[in-house]
Amino acid sequence: MTVPCCEAIVSLDALHYDWPVGFARFEVSAMNPTRAKYELDTQELAEVCAVLGHPVAQILAHY
Numbered sequence: 001m002t003v004p005c006c007e008a009i010v011s012l013d014a015l016h017y018d019w020p021v022g023f024a025r026f027e028v029s030a031m032n033p034t035r036a037k038y039e040l041d042t043q044e045l046a047e048v049c050a051v052l053g054h055p056v057a058q059i060l061a062h063y
Helices: 042-052
Strands: none
Touching: none
16 A cells, blocks of 8 residues: 555555554454453464464454
8 A cells, every 4th residue: 555644655554553443354353341451462362363374463442
């Protein structure tokens, strides 16, 4: 994609977005009201990557 600010060509995955925006081909959503924290830690993210067979990015959304 060509970004309008400087006409550079970048991957959408390389951009940093204001919270809670992101681009994805699909979404994996999980809710657990008894969990003490919202963010997945490094180990949990690695496990998700292993299950999906692809790197993932965590984007937190509060509705």
